[in-house]
Amino acid sequence: MLPPLKPIAMKERISMLFIEYGEIDVLDGAFVVIDKTGVRTQIPVGSIACLMLEPGTRVSHRAAALAARVGTLLVWVGEAGVRLYASGQPGGARSDRLLYQAKLALDEKARLKVVRKMYAMRFDEEPPAKRSVDQLRGIEGARVRKTYKLLAQRHGVAWKGRSYDPSQWDKSDLPNLCLSAATACLYGITEAAVLAAGYAPAVGFIHTGKPLSFVYDIADIFKFDSVVPIAFQIAARAPAQPERQVRLACRDHFRQSKLLGKIIPAIEEILTAGELEMPKPAPDTQPVAIPEEKGLGDAGHRH
Numbered sequence: 001m002l003p004p005l006k007p008i009a010m011k012e013r014i015s016m017l018f019i020e021y022g023e024i025d026v027l028d029g030a031f032v033v034i035d036k037t038g039v040r041t042q043i044p045v046g047s048i049a050c051l052m053l054e055p056g057t058r059v060s061h062r063a064a065a066l067a068a069r070v071g072t073l074l075v076w077v078g079e080a081g082v083r084l085y086a087s088g089q090p091g092g093a094r095s096d097r098l099l100y101q102a103k104l105a106l107d108e109k110a111r112l113k114v115v116r117k118m119y120a121m122r123f124d125e126e127p128p129a130k131r132s133v134d135q136l137r138g139i140e141g142a143r144v145r146k147t148y149k150l151l152a153q154r155h156g157v158a159w160k161g162r163s164y165d166p167s168q169w170d171k172s173d174l175p176n177l178c179l180s181a182a183t184a185c186l187y188g189i190t191e192a193a194v195l196a197a198g199y200a201p202a203v204g205f206i207h208t209g210k211p212l213s214f215v216y217d218i219a220d221i222f223k224f225d226s227v228v229p230i231a232f233q234i235a236a237r238a239p240a241q242p243e244r245q246v247r248l249a250c251r252d253h254f255r256q257s258k259l260l261g262k263i264i265p266a267i268e269e270i271l272t273a274g275e276l277e278m279p280k281p282a283p284d285t286q287p288v289a290i291p292e293e294k295g296l297g298d299a300g301h302r303h
Contacts (some may be wrong), residue, residue, distance in 0.1 A: 006224075019057050023057070031063060048072050050073040052081055054078070070280050078106075080252075081189035110275065118270055149271055155235070164176045176243050190222075199271075222266075227250050
């Protein structure tokens with residue numbers, strides 16, 4: 001019997017590989033992507049931290065088993081990550097990172113440091129001194145409301161405030177419909193980043209008690225520099241299919257800006273602000289580092 005494969009250190013891996021319109025299988029002990037013409041593109045085993053599987057991709061049982069053995073995360077997403085449908089072992093089953101995140105969230109002083117770091121990164125300035133998490137949440141909410149108003153004025157959109165009912169999506173006014181569609185796209189790619197980095201989407205610091213609390217925390221840092229302006233731009237045009245237009249625009253923005261590659265380092269920077277010691281990983285796990293994103297399309301290249 002062959003000895004078990006040992007995962008390659010994450011710092012030595014390529015970050016993300018997006019695959020579309022291909023079948024992932026195993027050949028000679030390595031991942032292989034087979035396109036519709038039968039052309040095979042080999043991916044060195046264990047050299048990928050995360051495989052992002054876009055529409056039109058199929059995965060064999062052997063490939064899924066190999067991914068589990070070498071600690072490669074499989075994530076089923078929409079185009080460019082605008083939706084997240086399912087994932088394999090989060091972060092290659094990294095319990096040390098989950099424990100570290102939970103420890104930070106449960107330590108009152110550490111949690112406040114993390115929240116202050118999130119505030120600083122979101123608004124590019126230090127938060128007011130001697131404020132609690134609840135107080136910072138209130139200050140943040142007031143600034144967000146003001147930013148929505150300013151963006152609506154800039155794009156000539158009538159704005160009555162952020163208001164929507166998740167159970168009655170279609171009853172929102174046009175700006176809120178576009179914003180909901182845009183933030184849903186951002187949540188998809190952010191959840192993929194959280195999982196790829198080995199953390200738990202539910203363990204948040206500002207947001208709490210939701211399945212995606214940490215996703216909301218991280219997404220909020222990026223949304224006003226990415227999807228929110230897109231939502232107002234499209235609302236100003238009042239297209240026939242606003243949700244679809246928002247989704248396509250977010251997809252293009254994610255690809256052009258390589259947003260996924262920016263989110264994961266930000267997660268690490270934010271949690272480091274908690275100033276607690278990271279638990280040592282188990283012998284069969286390695287530290288996470290996320291370099292450049294890459295992609296494979298129909299014939300092994302992104303178009």
